[in-house]
Amino acid sequence: MDLILETLGLKKSFQGTAAVDDVNIHMKKGSVYGFVGPNGAGKSTVMKMILNLMEPDSGEVRVFGEKITASGFEIFKRMGSIIENPYFYDTMTAWQNLDLYCEYMGFPDKERIDEVLRLVDLHRAGNKRVRHYSMGMKQRLAIARAILTRPEILILDEPVNALDPEGIREMRNLFRHLNHEEGTSVLISSHILSEVELIADTIGIIRQGRLLAEVSMDEIHKHQTEYISLQVDNTAHAALLLEKMGIRKFSVQDDENIRIYDSEISGKTISEALVKEGVGLESLWRRHDTLEDYFFRLTEGGLS
Ligand code: ADP
Helix, strand or coil: CCEEEEEEEEEEEECCEEEEEEECCEEECCCEEEEECCCCCCHHHHHHHHCCCCCCCEEEEEECCEECCCCCHHHHHCEEEECCCCCCCCCCEHHHHHHHHHHHHCCCCCHHHHHHHHHCCCHHHCCCEHHHCCHHHHHHHHHHHHHCCCCCEEEEECCCCCCCHHHHHHHHHHHHHHHHHHCCEEEEEECCHHHHHCCCCEEEEEECCEEEEEEEHHHHHHHCCEEEEEEECCHHHHHHHHHHCCCCCEEECCCCEEEECCCCCCHHHHHHHHHHCCCCEEEEEEEECCHHHHHHHHHCCCCC
């Protein structure tokens, strides 16, 4: 497996309390890795150690197959990132801030500045001082800076939390575009599973400093069970009829709902049989377990 980024036994404590406890991340080249966990789970701390902004107590980080060291600046030229509240020079314009970043990174292609401002929809505000930017605009500018030098890996810590739903959708499309068209590998954190589910091909779940699961979406889709959800007025009567029809794999959820885990049987057959026997049928749906359901089962305790 071609790993572009991995962490090996990463640990970090603050005042004797473990914030990151033996985290082993395996990120494939060209993938979008969704790093998901509630606030305080340890996501930022892991990402800071990946970017060498914080030293681990033990363990190591490997990027492009090389161990990260304090003096390894060249590696960071190939990475773009957003960590916590991004810092900008307030009295300078967005364009000037990006220009300064190009200088600092030794990146000569100044045309790229206009290009990234356009990509994050800030091209009309490029000459405005950052002081006059809203939170959402600053977040877009941070994304522009992260992708400015065409990095091979993007490390994005909650990159869309100040954006409205439309902005979130636009940025998701941008990350997808960078991944598909430019081959950028993306590590993106969020406390909302559904926010990364749409773009990630691998999900890592972290809680209380521990990586509880690391699974590819392909694997998840294989295990997501399909079922028929029935809402009826009399579950006891309905259950009896289902048994009579030879259906064994079902469960009564409460006094209205039944789930049938038999993918062969058609919804039409069931509804006709129930109605014929006088069971009031409110609704019948074919459903999938959600991703939350899947991880709940996997981690036996929920995600928050
Ligand atoms: P997340 O990014 O998932 O919200 P963090 O990595 O920011 O989580 O925090 C993980 C835990 O470590 C939290 O309990 C947080 O309070 C603690 N923590 C993070 N940074 C520091 C620090 N510099 N000093 C003390 N505690 C910290």
